Amino acid sequence: MDEATPASNRHTRSPCTRGFARLGIATASAWPLLAAATTQCPPGSTDKNGLFWAVAFTVLGLFLLLGLVAPVMAIRFTRARKTVARVLLTLAACVPMLAVWLLGLFVFGRVFIMSC
Numbered sequence: 001m002d003e004a005t006p007a008s009n010r011h012t013r014s015p016c017t018r019g020f021a022r023l024g025i026a027t028a029s030a031w032p033l034l035a036a037a038t039t040q041c042p043p044g045s046t047d048k049n050g051l052f053w054a055v056a057f058t059v060l061g062l063f064l065l066l067g068l069v070a071p072v073m074a075i076r077f078t079r080a081r082k083t084v085a086r087v088l089l090t091l092a093a094c095v096p097m098l099a100v101w102l103l104g105l106f107v108f109g110r111v112f113i114m115s116c
Contacts, residue, residue: 053112055112058106059107060105063103063105067098067101070093075090089094
């Protein structure tokens with residue numbers, strides 16, 4: 001029976017490979033739901049004026065700038081420390097930076113993009 005099985009199929013998949021396969025299946029099955037999320041607004045409600053988009057991009061830019069504050073403040077407050085501690089604290093400050101950026105994208109998408 002082993003002679004009929006190709007050599008490429010004889011190895012077992014690692015748990016990481018199985019996880020990526022499941023993620024791909026979940027993404028492929030959720031794809032139609034993404035299109036359905038944009039079809040809930042009536043046809044005439046998609047017209048948004050320039051002031052609306054100016055506020056939207058201002059909010060997005062504000063979140064991006066607020067996210068940059070965390071690493072900048074970490075660099076400023078760790079000037080008197082040793083290099084290793086300074087690098088570690090600056091890298092640790094990147095976590096809240098990314099969290100604020102993701103929150104900004106969520107607010108931008110939820111409040112401004114997905115609103116009718």
